[in-house]
Amino acid sequence: MTNLIGNTPVLIILLPLCSALLCLALTAVSKNLGSLVVKISCLGSLVLSVIQLCMVVSGGTIHYAIGNYAVPYGIEFVIDSLNAVLLVAFSLMGFLTVIFAGNFSDNKNHFKTAGAYAELALLITGILGMTSTGDVFNLYVFLEITSLSAYCLISLGGSRGVVSAYRYMLVGTIAATFYLLGIGILYATTGTLNMGDMSNILNEGGHDGAMLVAMCFLIPAFGIKMALFPFHGWQPSAYTHAEPGSRPLVTGVMGKVPALAMFRFFYCIYGTDFRFFRIALMLLGILSVIGMIYGSLMAMGQNDIRKILAYSSVAQIGYISLGFAIGTPIALAGSFLHMLGHAFMKGGLFFCTGAIRYKYGTVDINDFGRIYKKMPLTCGLLVIAALSMIGIPPTAGFFSKWYLALGAAGQHEWIYIAVLVLSSLLNAVYFFRLIEKVFIRQSSDLKTRWESEVLELPVTLIIPIVACFLAILGIGLFNVKIIDVLLMTLEGVGL
Amino acid sequence: MMTLINTFLADKGIYMLTLLLLSLGVAGVIVCNNYMKKLICMNVMQVAVIFFFLCLGQKSPGTIPVAMDTVVKASDYINPLPHGLMLTAIVVSLGTTGVGLSLLLRIREKYGTIEEDDMLRREELMTRVEKNGGKRD
Numbered sequence: 310m311t312n313l314i315g316n317t318p319v320l321i322i323l324l325p326l327c328s329a330l331l332c333l334a335l336t337a338v339s340k341n342l343g344s345l346v347v348k349i350s351c352l353g354s355l356v357l358s359v360i361q362l363c364m365v366v367s368g369g370t371i372h373y374a375i376g377n378y379a380v381p382y383g384i385e386f387v388i389d390s391l392n393a394v395l396l397v398a399f400s401l402m403g404f405l406t407v408i409f410a411g412n413f414s415d416n417k418n419h420f421k422t423a424g425a426y427a428e429l430a431l432l433i434t435g436i437l438g439m440t441s442t443g444d445v446f447n448l449y450v451f452l453e454i455t456s457l458s459a460y461c462l463i464s465l466g467g468s469r470g471v472v473s474a475y476r477y478m479l480v481g482t483i484a485a486t487f488y489l490l491g492i493g494i495l496y497a498t499t500g501t502l503n504m505g506d507m508s509n510i511l512n513e514g515g516h517d518g519a520m521l522v523a524m525c526f527l528i529p530a531f532g533i534k535m536a537l538f539p540f541h542g543w544q545p546s547a548y549t550h551a552e553p554g555s556r557p558l559v560t561g562v563m564g565k566v567p568a569l570a571m572f573r574f575f576y577c578i579y580g581t582d583f584r585f586f587r588i589a590l591m592l593l594g595i596l597s598v599i600g601m602i603y604g605s606l607m608a609m610g611q612n613d614i615r616k617i618l619a620y621s622s623v624a625q626i627g628y629i630s631l632g633f634a635i636g637t638p639i640a641l642a643g644s645f646l647h648m649l650g651h652a653f654m655k656g657g658l659f660f661c662t663g664a665i666r667y668k669y670g671t672v673d674i675n676d677f678g679r680i681y682k683k684m685p686l687t688c689g690l691l692v693i694a695a696l697s698m699i700g701i702p703p704t705a706g707f708f709s710k711w712y713l714a715l716g717a718a719g720q721h722e723w724i725y726i727a728v729l730v731l732s733s734l735l736n737a738v739y740f741f742r743l744i745e746k747v748f749i750r751q752s753s754d755l756k757t758r759w760e761s762e763v764l765e766l767p768v769t770l771i772i773p774i775v776a777c778f779l780a781i782l783g784i785g786l787f788n789v790k791i792i793d794v795l796l797m798t799l800e801g802v803g804l
Numbered sequence: 805m806m807t808l809i810n811t812f813l814a815d816k817g818i819y820m821l822t823l824l825l826l827s828l829g830v831a832g833v834i835v836c837n838n839y840m841k842k843l844i845c846m847n848v849m850q851v852a853v854i855f856f857f858l859c860l861g862q863k864s865p866g867t868i869p870v871a872m873d874t875v876v877k878a879s880d881y882i883n884p885l886p887h888g889l890m891l892t893a894i895v896v897s898l899g900t901t902g903v904g905l906s907l908l909l910r911i912r913e914k915y916g917t918i919e920e921d922d923m924l925r926r927e928e929l930m931t932r933v934e935k936n937g938g939k940r941d
Contacts, residue, residue: 446889446892449893450892450896453896453899453900457899457900457903460903460907461903464907464910468910468911468914468915469927471907471910471911471914472911472915472923472927474907475839475904475907475908475911478900478903478904478907479833479842479843479846479904482846482849482850482900483830483833483846483849485896486826486849486850486852486853489853489857489893490826490853490856493853493856493857493860496860496886497860502885
C-alpha cells in the first residue's frame with residue numbers, strides 16, 4: 310500500500326498507457342474486455358489523482374524521480390498544487406469521455422472499436438503526462454503522444470475528418486519541430502533538460518539572447534498547439550469533424566495542456582526577471598485580445614453547433630492566455646480556473662451535441678426547436694454551460710472572468726477589462742441564439758433513433774452530462790477553495 | 805575580412821545550413837499543392853532539427869563515450885545525450901510519417917486525388933449536394 314501511494318505520479322500515467330497497449334490484444338480474447346480495461350484504468354487514474362491532490366494539499370509539492378535516477382540527470386515528475394488540480398479535472402474528463410464514447414462505436418467491428426479506445430487511452434496518457442512532467446524533453450514526447458493519437462481520433466470522423474486531421478498533422482508537426490528547436494537552444498545554453506535546474510541556471514543571468522531566440526520558437530509552437538489566434542487555422546475544422554465519441558476530450562482538454570506548458574516556460578523556467586519578459590507578455594496580450602474578439606465574431610456567423618463551439622474555443626483560449634499576459638498571481642489563478650471550468654463547459658457542450666445527435670441525428674441549431682421538452686437533462690447542461698461561457702454567476706465562467714478582471718485592474722490594464730466585457734457580450738449574442746432555438750422555436754419533425762419510456766438517453770450518456778453539470782456549478786460555488794489551492798504555487802511565480 | 809568569414813563559417817556555418825534546410829522544409833509545407841510533397845517537406849524540416857542537435861553534440865577531439873583507459877576526462881568524449889534525444893525524435897518522426905501516409909491513403913480513397921486544388925473543388929461540390937439533398941455527416 311505504501312508503494313502504491315509513493316508511486317502515484319507515475320501510476321496515474323502508466324494505467325491508461327498499459328490499458329491502451331493491452332486493449333487490442335484483450336479484444337481478441339473477449340469482445341468487450343478491451344474497452345472495459347480502458348474504462349477501469351481511467352477510473353483508476355481518476356481515483357489516484359484525487360488521492361494525490363489530497364497529498365499535495367496537505368504535504369506540499371511532490372518530486373518524483375523516475376527509476377530513482379538522480380534529479381538533473383534522470384526524468385523528474387513535479388506535482389505542485391496546479392498540476393494536482395488540473396490532473397484531477399483532466400482525468401475526470403478522460404474517464405467521462407471513455408464512458409461516453411461507447412455509444413458511438415461501430416458495433417459490428419469490435420477491433421475497430423477497440424482501436425478507437427486504445428487511441429483514446431493514449432490521448433489521456435499524453436495529456437496526463439504533459440501535465441505532470443518536470444522535464445522539457447519528456448514534455449516533447451508526451452506532446453507527440455497527445456498529438457499523434459489526436460490525429461487518429463480526428464481522422465475517424467468521416468472523410469472530412471481525414472482531411473482536417475491531415476492538415477492538423479502538418480501544422481502540428483511544425484509546432485513540435487519549433488518546440489524541439491526552442492528546447493535545443495535552451496539545452497545548448499544550460500546543458501540540462503530538467504525544468505527546475507534549467508530555471509536556476511538561466512536565472513544566473515547572461516543568457517538573454519539565447520533565451521529570446523528560444524522564446525521566438527516556443528510562442529508559435531505552443532500557440533499552434535493550443536489554437537491561439539493567429540495560429541488557430543487548423544482548429545475549427547478539426548474540432549468540427551472529430552470522431553463524435555472522443556470529441557469532448559479533444560476539444561475540452563487538448564488545447565489546455567499546451568497552455569499549461571506555456572505557463573511553465575514563461576513563469577517557471579524564464580521567470581519574471583527575464584529582460585524581454587514584459588515585451589513577451591504584451592505580445593501575448595495583443596494576440597489574446599484579438600483572438601477573443603475574432604473567435605466570438607466568427608462563432609456568431611455559424612449555423613452548425615459544432616462550428617459555433619469550435620470558434621468560441623478560439624475566444625476562450627484567449628481568456629486563458631490573457632491571464633498569462635496580465636501575470637499577477639490572482640490573474641494567473643483566474644486563468645487556471647478558466648482552464649478547469651472551460652474543460653467542463655466545452656466538454657459538456659460537446660456531450661450535449663453528441664447526445665442530441667445520438668438521439669435525433671442532427672447538428673444544425675435550426676432543428677433544435679423546443680428540444681427541451683424531449684431532453685430536459687441535456688438541455689439543462691446546455692443552458693448552464695452556455696451561461697457559464699457568457700459568465701453569469703454562480704457558474705464557473707463568471708468567477709474565472711472575475712479573477713481575470715481583478716488581476717487586470719491590479720495592473721491598471723483597463724483595455725483588457727474592456728475587451729473581457731465586450732467578448733462576454735458577444736458570447737451572450739450567440740449563446741442566447743442557441744438558447745432561443747432550444748426553448749422558443751417551433752419544434753421540427755425529428756425522428757428518434759433511441760426509444761425508452763423512463764430515460765431520455767442511455768445511462769452511459771447521462772452520467773457524463775450530469776457530472777459536467779455538477780462540475781460547472783461546483784467550480785463556481787467552491788471557487789475560493791480552488792483559488793486558495795492554486796495560489797499555494799502561484800504566489801511565488803507571478804509578477 | 806576573409807579570415808573572419810572563414811572562422812565564422814567554420815564555427816557556425818553548419819548552423820546556417822541547418823537553418824536553410826529548416827526554412828526550405830517549412831516553406832515547402834506551406835507552398836506545395838500536392839499533399840505527398842507536403843509530407844516530404846515535413847520530413848525535411850524534422851531532419852533539419854535532428855542535424856541541429858547532432859551539431860550541438862559535436863566536439864572535435866572527442867571520441868565515443870565508452871569507458872576505456874584513454875578516455876578519462878569529460879573533454880575526451882562526446883556527450884551522448886543529444887544523440888539519445890534524437891533517437892527519440894527520429895522515432896516520433898517515423899510515427900508521424902506513418903500516420904501521415906495512412907491518412908493520405910484514406911484521402912486518396914475518398915477523394916480520388918491528393919492535389920489540394922482538386923480536393924477543395926470536390927469539397928465545394930459535396931457541400932452543394934448536402935444542401936440540396938439529405939443531411940450527411
